[in-house]
Amino acid sequence: AVGVALRSRDAPQRDAAPPPPASRVTAAPSVAVLPFANTSGDPADAHVSDGLTDELIGALGRVGGLRVVGRTSVFALRDRGLDVRTIGDTLRVAAVLEGSVRRAGGRLKVGAQLVRAHDGVVVWSESYDRGVEDVFALREEITRAIVTALRVRPPADAELARRQPADPAAYDLYLRGRHIFHTRVSREGVERAAHYFQRAIERDPRYAPAYAGLSDAHARLAVFGYGRPAEELPRARAAARRALELDSTLAEAHAALAHTLLVYEFDWAGAERGFRRALALDPGYAFARVPFAIALSSQGRFPEAIAQLDTARALDPLAAPVSNVMGRVYVAAGKPDSAILHLAAALELVPDLDLADQQMGYAYLQKGMAREAIAAFEKAAARRGVRDSAHLAYAYAVTGRREEATRIVGTLLGSSGHRYLPPYHVAVALAGVGDRDAAFRWLDRAYQERGSFMVGVRTEPGFATLRSDPRWPLLLRRMGLDPQPGRNDRPQRTRNIASE
Secondary structure (H helix, E strand, C coil), X not given: CCCCCCCCXXXXXXXXXXXXXXXXXXXXXXXXXXXXXECCCCHHHHHHHHHHHHHHHHHHHCCCCCEECCHHHHHHCCCCCCCHHHHHHHHCCCEEEEEEEEEECCEEEEEXXXXXXXXXXXXXXXXXXXXXXXXXXXXXXXXHHHHHHCCCCCCCHHHHCCCCCCCHHHHHHHHHHHHHHHHCCCHHHHHHHHHHHHHHHHHCCCXXXXXXXXXXHHHHHHHCCCCCHHXXXXXXXXXXXXXXXXXXXXXXXXXXXXXXXXXXXXXXXXXXXXXXXXXXXCCXXXXXXXXXXXXXXHCCCHHHHHHHHHHHHHHCCCCHHHHHHHHHHHHHCCCHHHHHHHHHHHHHHCCCCHXXXXXXXXXXXXXXXXXHHHHHHHHHHHHHCHHHHHXXXXXXXXCCCHHHHHHHHHHHHHCCCCCCCCHHHHHHHHHHHCCHHHHHHHHHHHHHHCCCCHHHHHHCHHHHHHCCCCHHHHHHHHCCCCCCCCCCCCCCCCCCHHHC
């Protein structure tokens, strides 16, 4: 059965309630575009069928008054063998678009049908035989047919506009890059995606989406710790700026630039403008709402962050990153019961999501549940390595297992000569063992390098012991953050269980 565990043994906060079931959702027009089947017989053509799916999700998402389920959720249901009614109930939509794509030489044979979810009635169907170069026109034709069948306001040309590359091969390379970017989040996968985006740019130097994709890839390399942020983030920024120079209406480009303004320049106002512009252009672009929520939460604007994530969850209900970041926001806000609720949902969707286990550990620490906290931190560290090992050291230290914490810190610092240590996370470990001077040195390094996660420093529960130090407000001011959060957004301190 497809479902998400949204219960914890602790009573959840009211503001953390899961989405209502399908029967209680308003009857606004809604559709899920299921992944189109690749019927060419060649697995190497998967990027073509997935690409058409993505294009239709994007085009329909820009149509006002229509709720379109995001990519992560529909692809999560691929090959599950679910009937249309179950899919409709799971994704809370009134209709489902399904189809197939067969590429033969320079031709695309596409079949599509729109099915009413509650009774399986086909309300529209069509077959197409077009040249590969006509994929954009095909996308627009299918989109208009769908909005007509759903009785939604017909889209304006501007809502469907997305420039076609001059070279069809550039578009194929772009699709390969996006396919890998979405399906392989390892370092090798992200680097491979960047390679395809770069090749698409070489074929058509004026194709804006390829630059936006390249920006996303370099940003992911930096944020996930696969590359040095000081090297990757300038590349991400340059690619996003070039995308906007070529197409100022491209939501992906605005979101990509906003992300780099956030994590590389700590330009909070500029990042917010960029995210809001991206969402104004494409309200269905759930991918932009997650970093926007992180930006808001990092400033202590927790209700606004939760509102963005609620919208993202409505658009993409099976997206584990949304539930994971929701849990992270609630941890930062000092609401561990609500955090546990959403982190459990993320882990049911992606059981090996180390960041969810890590944040679960902090939620349990806030509740004074040392055994459960350590188990969660240990699980995360076993999966990820350096980053989560540093947080495990913090947890050991504050639960009275100082010797084990010190041993981990020593191992981490002793390995600095042969591997990159993410400075922000090393600072967490040092704060845990009580070495404030070293913690601030590593935080300064994280600031200089624009280390991953540095934007979350003000609300990081692992830095609770540093907040009384006179160096703390100086660091926040350097980052453009208010060192005096308001009464309503001050995160709770993690309880030092060892002293109780």
